[in-house]
Amino acid sequence: MMSELTIDAFLRDGGKFKQGEKKMEEEIVQQVESVVVDEPRYHLIPKMPKTIAKAINDVMKDIKTLQKTSENKFQNYNYADIDSFLKAVNPLCAQHGLIITMDEESCRVSKNPDGKPWLHIVYKFILSSGVGETWSYTPRRNMFVAMTGGQTMGSSQSYVLKQFLRGLLFISTGDKDDLDGHNQTFATKTSKTTDAKHTTQRRTS
Secondary structure, three states, X not given: OOOHHHHHHHHHOOOOOOOOOHHHHXXXXXXXXXXXXXXXXXXXXXXXXXXXXXXXXXXHHHOOOOOOOEEEOOOOEEEOOHHHHHHHHHHHHHHHOEEEEEEEEEEEEEEOOOOOEEEEEEEXXXXXXXXXXXXXXXXXXXEEEEOOOXXXXXXXXXXXXXXXXXXXXXXXXXXXXXXXXXOOOOOOEEEEEEOOOOEEEEEEO
């Protein structure tokens, strides 16, 4: 493969080939076409196939607001679980020809200062259409979670999949999990309350 310096020299010469260099023409032209002329050279996301774009658009038009049917008994709030997402999304994806493949790209184990293990898992998603076209861009999502047992991997996968579907298809759930719903007063004292099952930390004014 030719270096970018050779390509730049080729461009400076007006894009003309010297005698004896015709056999290199095809290779150079292919590389020149892939070069972004403006500096700096930004990473461009490949164009999404029309069949996939239409399928996503059609699912977005048909998807409804999900009901929060599951309860977090530890922190006392309701939420839409992964099964609710799949029950709502799967039939629409099948109807409109959208295939979403989730793959674990990497998994690293680290320890916090207390010596407890944490996982950093990177998932990638592959979007395909019902007619076999695939988007060459693979969105990735990171997940950091405390390693507490075998269910850690499954719960991590479920959470990332749920959030990816929510972001891709703009699914409304009514969950207050953005920063606007958090306590923005950071200069507050904290007190710990302990019961027989677990320890919670509450903010006090």
